[in-house]
Amino acid sequence: xxxxxxxxxxxxxxxxxxxxxxxxxxxxxxxxxxxxxxxxxxxxxxxxxxxxxxxxxxxxxxxxxxxxxxxxxxxxxxxxxxxxxxxxxxxxxxxxxxxxxxxxxxxxxxxxxxxxxxxxxxxxxxxxxxxxxxxxxxxxxxxxxxxxxxxxxxxxxxxxxxxxxxxxxxxxxxxxxxxxxxxxxxxxxxxxxxxxxxxxxxxxxxxxxxxxxxxxxxxxxxxxxxxxxxxxxxxxxxxxxxxxxxxxxxxxxxxxxxxxxxxxxxxxxxxxxxxxxxxxxxxxxxxxxxxxxxxxxxxxxxxxxxxxxxxxxxxxxxxxxxxxxxxxxxxxxxxxxxxxxxxxxxxxxxxxxxxxxxxxxxxxxxxxxxxxxxxxxxxxxxxxxxxxxxxxxxxxxxxxxxxxxxxxxxxxxxxxxxxxxxxxxxxxxxx
Amino acid sequence: xxxxxxxxxxxxxxxxxxxxxxxxxxxxxxxxxxxxxxxxxxxxxxxxxxxxxxxxxxxxxxxxxxxxxxxxxxxxxxxxxxxxxxxxxxxxxxxxxxxxxxxxxxxxxxxxxxxxxxxxxxxxxxxxxxxxxxxxxxxxxxxxxxxxxxxxxxxxxxxxxxxxxxxxxxxxxxxxxxxxxxxxxxxxxxxxxxxxxxxxxxxxxxxxxxxxxxxxxxxxxxxxxxxxxxxxxxxxxxxxxxxxxxxxxxxxxxxxxxxxxxxxxxxxxxxxxxxxxxxxxxxxxxxxxxxxxxxxxxxxxxx
Numbered sequence: 001x002x003x004x005x006x007x008x009x010x011x012x013x014x015x016x017x018x019x020x021x022x023x024x025x026x027x028x029x030x031x032x033x034x035x036x037x038x039x040x041x042x043x044x045x046x047x048x049x050x051x052x053x054x055x056x057x058x059x060x061x062x063x064x065x066x067x068x069x070x071x072x073x074x075x076x077x078x079x080x081x082x083x084x085x086x087x088x089x090x091x092x093x094x095x096x097x098x099x100x101x102x103x104x105x106x107x108x109x110x111x112x113x114x115x116x117x118x119x120x121x122x123x124x125x126x127x128x129x130x131x132x133x134x135x136x137x138x139x140x141x142x143x144x145x146x147x148x149x150x151x152x153x154x155x156x157x158x159x160x161x162x163x164x165x166x167x168x169x170x171x172x173x174x175x176x177x178x179x180x181x182x183x184x185x186x187x188x189x190x191x192x193x194x195x196x197x198x199x200x201x202x203x204x205x206x207x208x209x210x211x212x213x214x215x216x217x218x219x220x221x222x223x224x225x226x227x228x229x230x231x232x233x234x235x236x237x238x239x240x241x242x243x244x245x246x247x248x249x250x251x252x253x254x255x256x257x258x259x260x261x262x263x264x265x266x267x268x269x270x271x272x273x274x275x276x277x278x279x280x281x282x283x284x285x286x287x288x289x290x291x292x293x294x295x296x297x298x299x300x301x302x303x304x305x306x307x308x309x310x311x312x313x314x315x316x317x318x319x320x321x322x323x324x325x326x327x328x329x330x331x332x333x334x335x336x337x338x339x340x341x342x343x344x345x346x347x348x349x350x351x352x353x354x355x356x357x358x359x360x361x362x363x364x365x366x367x368x369x370x371x372x373x374x375x376x377x378x379x380x381x382x383x384x385x386x387x388x389x390x391x392x393x394x395x396x397x398x399x400x401x402x403x404x405x406x407x408x409x410x411x412x413x414x415x416x417x418x419x420x421x422x423x424x425x426x427x428x429x430x431x
Numbered sequence: 432x433x434x435x436x437x438x439x440x441x442x443x444x445x446x447x448x449x450x451x452x453x454x455x456x457x458x459x460x461x462x463x464x465x466x467x468x469x470x471x472x473x474x475x476x477x478x479x480x481x482x483x484x485x486x487x488x489x490x491x492x493x494x495x496x497x498x499x500x501x502x503x504x505x506x507x508x509x510x511x512x513x514x515x516x517x518x519x520x521x522x523x524x525x526x527x528x529x530x531x532x533x534x535x536x537x538x539x540x541x542x543x544x545x546x547x548x549x550x551x552x553x554x555x556x557x558x559x560x561x562x563x564x565x566x567x568x569x570x571x572x573x574x575x576x577x578x579x580x581x582x583x584x585x586x587x588x589x590x591x592x593x594x595x596x597x598x599x600x601x602x603x604x605x606x607x608x609x610x611x612x613x614x615x616x617x618x619x620x621x622x623x624x625x626x627x628x629x630x631x632x633x634x635x636x637x638x639x640x641x642x643x644x645x646x647x648x649x650x651x652x653x654x655x656x657x658x659x660x661x662x663x664x665x666x667x668x669x670x671x672x673x674x675x676x677x678x679x680x681x682x683x684x685x686x687x688x689x690x691x692x693x694x695x696x697x698x699x700x701x702x703x704x705x706x707x708x709x710x711x712x713x714x715x716x717x718x719x720x721x722x723x724x725x726x727x728x729x730x731x732x733x734x
Contacts, residue, residue, distance in 0.1 A: 178607040215663045242556070247665045248616075250563035252461045288563060350612035356665050358556035359549075360463075362511045 029096045029274035037232035038223065039087055041208075043318025044216055044239050044357065050318025051218075052208040054087045061191040064204065065166040067222060068187045069179035071213040073136040073148050079187075081142030081205035086313050090236050092306035094294035094339040096254065096366035098270050099303050100262075103374040106387035133160040136185060142205050143196040149186040151176075157186070166190060169225045179219070210318065218353040224346040230287055235340045235353075238319040243295040243360040244338040246353055251290045251340070254278070254366040255405060261398045262370050263416050270368070276406040282343035290353070294339035295364040303367075309337075336361070371398075446495070449502045449629055452621075456506060462561055463509055468516045472508075473501035475517025479524035487528065496540075497524055503541030504548075506625065507669075509561075511554040519544040519552065532680040539636045539672065546673045549666070557666050562621025589632050591645045595652035596623075596668075603660060626668040638679055639688030647682060651675050 041052040057064050132152040139146055151157040154177040161168050166188065179186070187209060196204075218235060237244040245251035255277070264270050282289065298314055301307075315323045319335045342349070371394070378388040395417050403410040453469070456462040476497035484492050497520075504520050523544035527536045548555040597618060604614045617623075631637070631651060638644045651671045659667030 174608070178609050181607045217663075242554075245558065246560050248564075248620075249560050250460070251558070251560060253463075285563070290560075347612065350610060350616045354663075354665075356556075356559075358509070358558070359552075359554045360509070360511045360556060361554060 029098075029271050037234055039091070039234045039236070040218065041087070041090065041236045041238065041317045042218065042355070043320075044237065044244075044355075045319070045321050047212045047214055048210065049213055049216070050208060050210040052082050052086075052206050052317060054084065054206045055204040057204050061193060061196050061204070063167045064189075064191050065161070065168055066187075066189040066207065067161070067166070067168065067172075067176075068209075069176075069184040069219045069222065070148075070187045070209065070211055071184055071215060072211050073150070073185050074146075074187060074209055074211060075137060076139040076141065076146075078210045079139070079141045079146055080208045081144070082208045082316060084203065084206055086309070086317050087206060089306060089309055089313060090317070090337070090339075091234075093301065093304070093309060094236065094296075094337060094365075095305045096274050096293055096368070097303065097305040098264070098368050098370065100265065100370035100372060102372040103387075103391070105374050105376055106383040107376065107381040132156045140192055140195065141207075143192055143199055144189045144205075144207060145192045147188045149188055150183075151180050151186065154180045161188070172222075172225060175222050175225055178221075208318065216355045216357070218355065220344075220349065220353050221346075221351070224344075224349075230282070230343050230345050233342045233344065235342075236317075237336075237338045237340065237355065237357075238298070238314065238317060239336050239338070239357045240321065240334065241361065242336060242358045243292070243362070243364070244336075244340065244355050244357050245292070246290040246340070247356040248351055248354040249288060249290050249349065250285075251292060252281075252285075253292045253364055254281075254341075256364070256366050257369065258401050258405065259369045259371060259394070259398050260402050261395065261413065261417060262372055264368070264402070265370055273368075273402065273406055274366075276408070278341070279343065280405075280407055287343050287345050287348035289342075291341045292338065292364060293341050293366045294337065295360070295362075296337055297361075297363070298335040298337045301365075446499060446502065449499065449506065452625065453502055453506050456561065460562060463558070464505060465513075467513055468510065469501070469505040471513055472505050472516035472520045473498060475520035476501045476504075476524050478517075479521035483525060483528040496527075500524055500540045500544070503629070504544045507541065507545050507557060508548045509556050509558050510548070510552070515548055515552050515555045519548045519555075522547055533683065535635055535680070535683075537636065537679065538676050539630060539633045542630055542636075542669060542672050542676070545666075545669055557669070559620070559622045559665055562625075564616050564619045564621075586632060587641065588637055588644050588648045589627050591648035592631050592652050593627050595649045596627075596656060599652060599656040599660075603656075623668065626672075630669075631672055636676055636679060638682040638686070640683070640686040641688070643682040643686045643688070647675065647679065650678070 038056070039054040041050075043050040043052075051068075053066070053068075055066075133156050134150045135147055136150050137146075137148040149157065149160070151160075154173045157176050157180060158168065158173040161172070176186075189207060191204065199205075220233065223233075224231070260273070264273055278291070281291070298309055298319075309317075311323050311329050312327070314335050315327075322329060322333050322335050324330050342353070373391045373395075374384075374387065376384060378385045396414075399410060399413045399417060402408065402413055457464055457466075457469075477494055480492075480494055480497040483489075500523055501520055504516060504523065508516060508519060510516060523540035526538055526543050527540050530537045545557065549557055600614055600617050603609075604611070631648065638647050651668070654671035654675060655667035657667075658664050658670050664670070
C-alpha cells in the first residue's frame with residue numbers, strides 16, 4: 001500500500017484530538033466569580049438520572065423551601081445529602097484555566113518546555129418551587145424533611161404549599177401548571193430544625209435524588225420565579241461516553257487556547273477577563289446560548305486546575321458505574337465530565353433545558369495562555385534582535401485578542417504592555 | 432436523455448440555498464464541523480456516485496446529487512473523527528442505487544445517512560440545537576425554503592407537515608398552559624425548518640398521490656411529535672421520516688399516482704434538496720411535454 005494511502009488512513013482513524021497541552025497552570029476562573037450562580041451535578045446512565053443541587057441558601061433555615069418537579073415518586077433510598085466539597089472539587093477541576101510558558105533564550109539551542117502542576121475554588125445552588133394534592137411519601141434525609149407530592153391542579157398545589165408553611169414565591173401556580181399537567185411529581189424539601197441543629201453547621205448540605213426517566217432534562221423554569229436580571233447556572237454532567245450538550249438550545253464552546261498579554265497573570269485581572277468575556281458573549285446572543293467550559297474524561301486533566309475527582313467522589317455524585325460493589329474501579333469504565341454554563345433570563349430560556357449525550361469524546365477546556373518573553377537583551381546576539389521584533393508583534397496580537405474578547409479599549413491594553421527596545425547588536429558598537 | 436442547460440440553474444439554486452446554510456452555520460454559528468470533514472463528505476458521495484454509475488453503466492447521470500448529499504450530511508452530522516462523513520455519504524448514495532421498490536428509492540439519502548451515522552458509527556451525533564432559535568434566522572430559513580419550493584409541484588408536503596406538526600405543538604402548549612414563547616421557540620428551530628423544506632420534500636421518497644402525500648406528512652408529523660414529546664428522544668422529524676419511508680411504496684400501491692419523472696437529468700438527484708431541484712426544472716421543462724412524451728420517460732432512472 002502506498003505510503004500516502006497509509007498516511008491518509010491514519011489521518012482518518014485518528015480522532016480530532018486537541019494537541020497535548022503543557023505549560024504551567026497559573027490560575028483559574030471558578031464559579032465564585034458569578035455571584036448569582038446555581039450549581040447542579042447531573043449524572044446520567046441509560047435512564048438512570050441523579051441530580052445533585054448545591055445549596056447556597058444563606059437565610060433563616062425556617063424560610064428555606066425547595067420544590068423540584070420529578071418524573072416519579074421518590075423513596076427515601078433515592079434521596080441523599082451530599083458533601084459540599086464534591087461541588088467545590090468539581091468546580092475547581094473544570095474551571096477555565098490560565099497557563100504560562102517562558103520563551104527560551106534565542107541565542108542558544110532550544111530546550112524542551114517543562115511539565116504542568118495542579119491547585120483549588122467556590123459556588124451556589126438553585127431554589128425551585130413545587131402540589132387537589134396527595135402526599136406520596138414523607139421522610140427525613142440529613143437536615144431536610146422531604147415530601148413527595150402529586151397534584152391534580154396547580155392552584156391547589158400552591159395553596160397546599162403555602163398552608164403547610166413552605167415559603168414559595170407568588171405566582172408559583174402558573175409555573176407549576178405545565179408540570180402538573182404532565183403528571184410530574186414534586187420533590188419538596190424544607191429544613192428539619194432539630195437535625196440541622198445536630199449538624200452544628202450554618203450551611204445547608206447539597207441535596208441529591210435519583211430516578212429512572214427517559215427525560216434527560218433540567219427543570220430550570222421554576223427557579224426563574226424569583227429572577228431579577230440574568231442568572232448563572234453551572235451544570236456538571238457525568239456521562240459514560242460523550243460530551244453533553246443542550247438539544248433545544250444552542251451549545252457553544254468558550255473561546256480557548258487564546259494567547260493573552262502577560263499581565264493577565266494577575267489573578268484578579270484574569271478573573272475579570274473571564275467574567276467580562278463570558279458576560280459579553282452571553283449578552284451578544286441575548287442570553288440564549290449554553291456555553292461549554294469543560295468536557296474531559298474525569299480520570300485525568302492537562303494541565304490540571306485541580307486534581308481529578310476521585311472514584312469515590314464521582315460515584316457519590318451519581319456516576320455509580322465507575323466502581324463495583326466493593327468500591328474498586330470497573331475495568332474500562334469512564335466518566336466524561338461536561339461543564340455547561342448558562343447565563344439566562346426567564347425570556348431567553350422559555351423551555352426547560354433538554355440535554356443529550358453526544359458521541360463526542362474530544363477533550364475540551366477553556367484555556368488561556370501567557371507567553372513570557374526571554375529576559376535577555378536584544379544586543380546579545382543577532383537572533384535575539386529578530387526574536388524581540390517577533391515578541392513585539394506577538395504582544396500586539398495578544399493585546400488585540402484581549403480587546404476583541406472583552407471589549408476593553410485597545411489603547412488602554414497597550415499602555416500596560418512593556419516597552420520594547422528595537423536595538424540591534426550592531427547598535428552596541430558606539431563610534 | 433439529454434441535459435438541459437436550464438435544469439442546471441435550478442440545481443445550483445438548491446445547492447446555493449443549502450450550501451449557504453452550511454456556510455452560515457460553519458462561519459457564524461460555530462458548527463462543530465471541520466472543513467476536512469465536509470471535503471471528505473463530498474469526496475465520499477462523489478466516489479460512490481462514480482462507482483455506481485460505472486457498475487450500472489449509467490452515462491447521462493451527473494454528480495450534483497452527490498454534491499447535494501454532501502452538503503446535507505455536512506449540515507446535519509457531527510463527528511469527532513474524519514472517517515464518519517465520507518463513509519456515511521458513500522453509504523447513503525449507494526443505498527439510493529440499491530434499495531429500490533417499484534423504480535423508486537426508498538430512503539432519502541441524507542436522511543438515511545444521518546440515521547446510519549448516529550446508530551452505527553461511534554463518535555457521530557446530531558446537534559438539533561446547533562442553529563439556535565433566533566427568530567430572524569428562522570424567518571430566513573422559511574424564506575429560503577419558500578423560494579426553493581414555490582416552483583415545485585410537490586411542495587404541498589412541506590406545508591402539510593408543518594401544519595400538522597405545528598398543530599400538535601400548539602395543542603401541547605395549550606394543554607400544558609405554557610407561554611406562547613415556548614411555541615415560538617419550538618417553531619423557530621432551524622433544524623425543523625431545514626427538515627421541512629429540504630428533506631421531507633423529496634418527491635422520490637414520498638407518495639405520488641396528493642392525498643396519500645398529505646396522509647404521509649401527517650403520519651410523519653405525529654411520529655416526530657411523539658418521538659420528541661412523548662418518548663423524549665432527540666431528532667424526532669429525522670427519525671420519523673426514516674421509520675415511515677418504507678410505508679411509501681404501500682401508499683403508492685394503495686393509491687397509484689403519476690410517478691415523479693425527471694425528464695432531463697434523471698439520475699443525478701437524490702438528496703433532500705436535490706429532489707426539489709428536479710421539481711423546479713421539471714416544472715419549467717416537463718409540463719408541456721408531460722402528456723404526450725410520458726412513454727419516453729419510462730426508462731429514466733429515478734436516482
